[in-house]
Amino acid sequence: MNRQPFPTHRLAALALLNSDHRFSRKAGQFLGQLxxxxxxxxxxxxxxxxxxxxxxxxxxxxxxxE
Structure with a gap:
């Protein structure tokens, strides 16, 4: 897995949303906004x-x- 830090919050949020990790609705909304x-x-x-x-x-x- 690539361990390079994320240069933008958008890329970090997309990586989290595309991961297998489960999030609360509030966290999902937060990541969608980012x-x-x-x-x-x-x-x-x-x-x-x-x-x-x-x-x-x-x-x-x-x-x-960012």
Missing amino acids: AVDTAPMSEAQADWLDKLLDRSGLPPMAAGG
Whole structure:
């Protein structure tokens, strides 16, 4: 598996949505929003995305990524 950090939150969200990991409806809605919204994430959104990536065993966001 490619362990390169995700350069954008959109790519990270799409990877999570395409994974075999199950998410709550709230998390799925959050990931769907990130997949289509190019606006910068808030600190709280970035923290939640980091947690979802970690729990799913996927690489983290790249330092300085969107």
